[in-house]
Amino acid sequence: MLHLGLTGNIASGKSAVAALLAAHGATIIDADILSREAVAQGTPGYAAVLAHFGPTVLAADDSLDRAALRRQIFADPAEREALSAIVHPAVGRLRDARLEDARARGDRVVISDVPLLFEVGLVHAFDGVIVVDAPAALRLERLMRDRGLPELEARAIMDAQWPADRKRAFATWVIDNDGSRDQLATRVDEVWRSIQTNLDDGAPLS
Numbered sequence: 001m002l003h004l005g006l007t008g009n010i011a012s013g014k015s016a017v018a019a020l021l022a023a024h025g026a027t028i029i030d031a032d033i034l035s036r037e038a039v040a041q042g043t044p045g046y047a048a049v050l051a052h053f054g055p056t057v058l059a060a061d062d063s064l065d066r067a068a069l070r071r072q073i074f075a076d077p078a079e080r081e082a083l084s085a086i087v088h089p090a091v092g093r094l095r096d097a098r099l100e101d102a103r104a105r106g107d108r109v110v111i112s113d114v115p116l117l118f119e120v121g122l123v124h125a126f127d128g129v130i131v132v133d134a135p136a137a138l139r140l141e142r143l144m145r146d147r148g149l150p151e152l153e154a155r156a157i158m159d160a161q162w163p164a165d166r167k168r169a170f171a172t173w174v175i176d177n178d179g180s181r182d183q184l185a186t187r188v189d190e191v192w193r194s195i196q197t198n199l200d201d202g203a204p205l206s
Helices: 014-024 031-038 044-053 066-074 077-105 136-146 151-159 164-170 181-201
Strands: 002-008 027-030 109-113 128-133 173-176
Touching (some): 002 014, 002 181, 014 109, 014 128, 027 077, 173 181
Parallel strands (some): 002 109, 002 128, 027 109, 128 173
């Protein structure tokens, strides 16, 4: 079994790539889904977030207001680190459990979708890493157009992540998402063929 990491800066199109890889037969473990589970109501993570940040990050139904929490942590690096210290260990445990389930099923390619893979030091946890990239100006446009974020908030989120060039330097594969959906699908197809070749040959990834 190959366990690969999938990452990319915000609005690079990582989710679209994950969907295309899943269509090829990869098992996807989505860190965003796991992070929601880690702080769902009734969990220790939820209690820890509420204890640290207070009721201002609660929605009307007492679930966590992710938009309010996002604004708070991207305005203060110390608060961002505090949230990471709560969420990332719990997400790691959930990911390990999903990985063991996949191994028990005999899945051949498992891809963990981890937005902050490099920032949290997980690069060595995988057999290889796929980085999805798009020009910064295009990602800013997507954040403002598709997610409705104000420019200052969008830029703050982008600035909190590693520069794309730094991530590309550590990637096993890079998928550029600066064109059409068909172009993206073609690029994903190429990476999938490379993954399958590695499975067939059993050669270590470089």
